[in-house]
Amino acid sequence: MIRRVVLMMTALSLLITHRGVTAAQLPTVDRSNLVLELLFDGDARDTSGNGHHGEVFGPVSVDDRFGQPNAAFAFDGKNDYIRVAPPPALSSEAFTLSVWVKYDDDAFSRYWTNGVITQDNGGSSERRVFQLSAFGPLPTWHIMGRGRDPLITRPVGTSVWRHLVATHDGKVHRFYMDGELHDQAEAPFPPHPQEPVYVGRKGSGEADFYFKGVIDDVRIYTETLSPEAILALTRENGWQPPALPGIEVPDPPKSSIEDALVAHWPMDSAEMRDVSTSGLKTIVMGQPESIEGLKGRALRFDGSDDWAVVKNPSLDLLHYLTITCWIRGFDTDSEYSQVLWYGDGAWGQDPYSMSIQEGKVGFRVDDVATQWEVMTESAPAPDTWTFVAATLNTRTDGLMDQKIYVNGVLSMEQVTEKPYRYIELGRMWLTFATFGSGWDLSRLDLDDVRLYNRPLSHREIETLFEEAQE
Numbered sequence: 001m002i003r004r005v006v007l008m009m010t011a012l013s014l015l016i017t018h019r020g021v022t023a024a025q026l027p028t029v030d031r032s033n034l035v036l037e038l039l040f041d042g043d044a045r046d047t048s049g050n051g052h053h054g055e056v057f058g059p060v061s062v063d064d065r066f067g068q069p070n071a072a073f074a075f076d077g078k079n080d081y082i083r084v085a086p087p088p089a090l091s092s093e094a095f096t097l098s099v100w101v102k103y104d105d106d107a108f109s110r111y112w113t114n115g116v117i118t119q120d121n122g123g124s125s126e127r128r129v130f131q132l133s134a135f136g137p138l139p140t141w142h143i144m145g146r147g148r149d150p151l152i153t154r155p156v157g158t159s160v161w162r163h164l165v166a167t168h169d170g171k172v173h174r175f176y177m178d179g180e181l182h183d184q185a186e187a188p189f190p191p192h193p194q195e196p197v198y199v200g201r202k203g204s205g206e207a208d209f210y211f212k213g214v215i216d217d218v219r220i221y222t223e224t225l226s227p228e229a230i231l232a233l234t235r236e237n238g239w240q241p242p243a244l245p246g247i248e249v250p251d252p253p254k255s256s257i258e259d260a261l262v263a264h265w266p267m268d269s270a271e272m273r274d275v276s277t278s279g280l281k282t283i284v285m286g287q288p289e290s291i292e293g294l295k296g297r298a299l300r301f302d303g304s305d306d307w308a309v310v311k312n313p314s315l316d317l318l319h320y321l322t323i324t325c326w327i328r329g330f331d332t333d334s335e336y337s338q339v340l341w342y343g344d345g346a347w348g349q350d351p352y353s354m355s356i357q358e359g360k361v362g363f364r365v366d367d368v369a370t371q372w373e374v375m376t377e378s379a380p381a382p383d384t385w386t387f388v389a390a391t392l393n394t395r396t397d398g399l400m401d402q403k404i405y406v407n408g409v410l411s412m413e414q415v416t417e418k419p420y421r422y423i424e425l426g427r428m429w430l431t432f433a434t435f436g437s438g439w440d441l442s443r444l445d446l447d448d449v450r451l452y453n454r455p456l457s458h459r460e461i462e463t464l465f466e467e468a469q470e
Contacts (some may be wrong), residue, residue: 001047009039016168020214022305025331027334028232029229029232029233029236029449030220030221030223030225030229030232030233031048031093032223032342033052033220033221033222033223034048034220035048035052035088035089035090035221035445036048036052036084036087036197036218036220037197037215037218037219037220037224038082038084038216038217038218038219039071039216040056040061040071040072040073040215040216040217040218041070041071042061042070042071042196043056043058044056044082044199044337046074046084046166047190048088048219050088052086052087052088052197052465053084054082054083054084054086054199055082055083055084055085055240056073056082057079057080057081057082057083058075058076058079058080058081058133059073059074059075059076059080059081059200059215060073060074061073061074061080061099062074062214064100064216064217065100065102065216065239066163066237066239068266069251071192071216072100072214072215072216072217073199073200073214073215073216073468074213074214075200075211075212075213075215076212077104077107077114077210077211077212077213078208078210079197079210080152080201080211081199081200081201081210081211082196082198082199082200082291082417083196083197083198083249084196084197084199084200085196085197086193086194086196087119087192087193087197088197088220089193089222090129090191090220090222091190091191091192091222092168092170092188092190093169093170093426094167094168094169094170094186094221094223094224095098095166095167095168095220095221095222095223095224096167096219096220096223096224096225096230096231097117097130097132097165097166097167097218097219097220097221098163098164098165098216098217098218098219098220098221098225098230098324098373099116099117099132099163099164099165099216099218099219100161100162100163100164100216100217101116101139101162101164101211101214101215101216102158102160102161102162102211102213102214102215102217103134103151103156103157103159103212103213104158104159104212104213104367105159107134107158107211107212108134108136108137108158108176109136109208109211111135111136111208111427112133112134112135112140112290113133113134113209113211114133114162114206114209114210114212114213115131115132115133115197115198115200115201115209115210116132116133116139116199116200116205116211116215117130117132117197117199117209117215117218118130118131118132118133118197118198118201118202118209119131119191119192119195119196119198119203120142120195120198120202120203120204121195121203121204121206121265122202122203124142125202125212126190127192127194127203128144128190129144129189129190129191129192129195129266130144130166130189131144131202131260132143132164132166133202134277134334135151137155137156138151138152138153138154138155138156139151139156139162139164139177140152141166141173141175141183142298143173143187143189146183146187147173147184147186147400148183148187149185150166150173150174150175150183150184150185151175151183151361152175152177152182152183152184153182153183154182154244154368155244155255156246157242157244157245158368161239161242162178163176163177163178163179163233163234163239163241163243164176164177164411164467165225165230165233167224167225167230167325168189168224169224169321170186170189172186173185173186173187173189175409176227176230176365178233178234178241179227179230179233179234179235179241181227181286191406196323197220199211199215199218200211200215201290204252211427212324213302214393217444219228219233233276245435247451249319249394249398249420250319251397252319252320252393252394252454252455253320253453253454254286254454255453256469257452257456257460260453260456261276261277261319261450261451262276262278262314262315262451262453263276263280263449263450264276264448264449264450264451265279265282265448266297266299266447266448267293267295267297267299267446267448267449267450267452267464268290268292268293268296268297269291269297270284270287270288270289270299270437272284272288272299272308272432274310274427278311278312278314279348280310280314280315280393281310281312282308282309282310282375283308283309283310283392284308285305285306285307285308285309285400286300286301286302286304286305286307287305287306288300288306288308289302289306291445293326293385293445293447293448294326294447294448294468295431295468296327298445298446298447298448299327299445299446299447300310300329300444300445300446301432301441301442301443301444301445301446302441302443303305303433303441303442303443303444304441305441306441307432307433307434307438307441307442308370308431308432308433309429309430309431309437309438310429310430310431311428311429311430311433312430314428315342315393315428315430316351316428316449317342317351317453318351319392319394319420319451320392320393320394320453320454320455321352321362321386321390321391321392321451321452321454321455322389322390322391322392322450322451322452322454322455322461323340323352323354323389323390323449323450323451324387324388324389324448324449324450324452324456324461324464325339325340325387325388325447325448325449325450326385326386326387326388326446326447326468327339327356327361327380327385327386327388327444327445327446327447328383328384328385328444328445328447329382329383329385329443329444329445330356330359330382330442330443330444330445331356331382331442331443331444332356332358332359332379332382333358333359334356334357334358334442335357335358336355336357336434336440337356337357337439337442337444337445338354338355338356338431338435338442339353339354339355339356339361339388339432339433339442339444340353340354340430340431340432340449341353341354341355341430341431341434341435342428342429342430342431343366343428343429343435343436344428344429345425347371350364350366350428350435351365351366351428351446352364352365352366352392353435354388354390356442356444357375358379359379359380359382360375360376360378360379361375361376361380361388361404361406362374362375362376362404363375363390363402363404365392365400365402365420367420370416370418372394372400372402372414372416373458374390374403374404374409374412374413375404375412375468376388376404376412377407377411377412380406382410385445385447386406386407387405387406387407387408387464387465387468388405388406389405389408389456389461389464389465390402390403390405391403391405391455391456392402392405392411392455392460394420395415397419397433397462398418398420399415399416399417399419399421400415400420401413401414401415401455402414402415402418405453405458405461407465408461408462408464408465409465410458414415422433426468431437432446432449433446440468448468450464
C-alpha cells in the first residue's frame, strides 16, 4: 500500500498564492536590464539588443511549449550545446536567470547531470560562476561551494515544460519553478567577465553534464526580478503550468521486532560480522581494538585509522527507521564526530546519522534541502556504557517525528515543520566512526549496533535496554 501526501502545485495554486490576481491583471514581461535573450526562434540570436549571439553546435529546432514549430532547441545529451562568448556583463548585486526546460524521459541519473545553463569551466574557482543542472531528478542551482545549493525539492517530471528562475540580490540566491519559490540560500555571486555562458552543457565539456531534452527562452537580467515579475514570465502568453505529481510515502512496515531487523553488528570481533538474516558485508579499515563490552566483546575505534563501511540498498531507510547502539569513550570536546552515518557526502543528501556533539548525542535526518536534528538534553557519561536509540517516523501528513532515547528513556522528540521531501538517489553507504569516505574519524567504543526498518515503540526500546542488563 502507498499513501500519497498531497503536495500538488497547479496553476490554481499560483493564483491562490497571488490572491485576487487574474491573468488580465498580471504584469507584463519585464525587459528592463535584460542583458541576454535567446528565444531560439530557429537560431540563437540575442534579441536583447546587446549582440551576445550564441554559436550552435548540434541541437535541432523543435516545437516550443505552445506547439510553435522551430521555436525551441532539442539537445541530445551527448554533444549538443550553444556557446555565448564573450558573455554578457553580470552584476554581483542583482541577477536573474529565466529559462524553460523539458527533460527527456531518460534524462536523469543518480548524480550530477543536465547542465541547462552554466558559466563554469569546472576548474579555477574564479571562473566557476553558476551552474543550473540537476542532482538526480532535482533541478539544482549550483553555487560552487559558496553556500548550500538551492534545489527544486520535488520531482519535476519528464516530457513536460517547466519554468526555472534563479535570482540573486547581493546576498540571497532564490530558486523558483513555475512561478513559485522553492528554495533559497545565502551566498555571494561573483561574475567573471570572460568565462563563456553555455546552454546545454558545462563549460568543461564533461560528458555527464550534457543536457538531454528541450530548452527555450533563455533570459538573463542585471536585475533581481520580483516574484510578480517572475510569475508574469511563467504566465507569458497565457501559459498554465502542469501540476506536480504528489509525493508518495510508503506505509510503515507492520512486523515483529525480529522481522523488522535489517542489520545487527554485535561488534564481537574486528571483522564486524552482520549476524542478521541480511548478512551485510562490512569493510573494516584500520584495526579496531577488541575490548570488553557490556556483555562479551566490543570494538574500540582510535580516531586516527579505524572506521568501517557497508554498501547495500537495504539500508535505504528513508521514511521509517530505528538505530540502537551502545557507546562509550567518546570525545566530549569534539564539535561534531560521527557514530553512524548514512549518505553520499553531497550537501543535503545524507538521509540519517547519529553523532556526538560536545558530549551530547544527536540524530539527524536530511531531506534534500533541510537538515532536521534532535539532540539529547544532557551529555551521557563518556566513561560508562550508554544505550542510545533513535527513531524516525513519517506521519500521514508527511511530517517527520524524530525521537532519541538514552538508556531506554525518551530524551528528546521533535516533529519537523515541513513534510519529508527526501527522494531516493542511490549510491549511498553506511559508515561507522566517520562520515563520507573516511573523513574526520571518531574516537569511541561501540557495541551491539542494530538497524530496524520501522520506528520501535518505547516499550520495545526499554526491553532492548533491559535485556542487555540481564
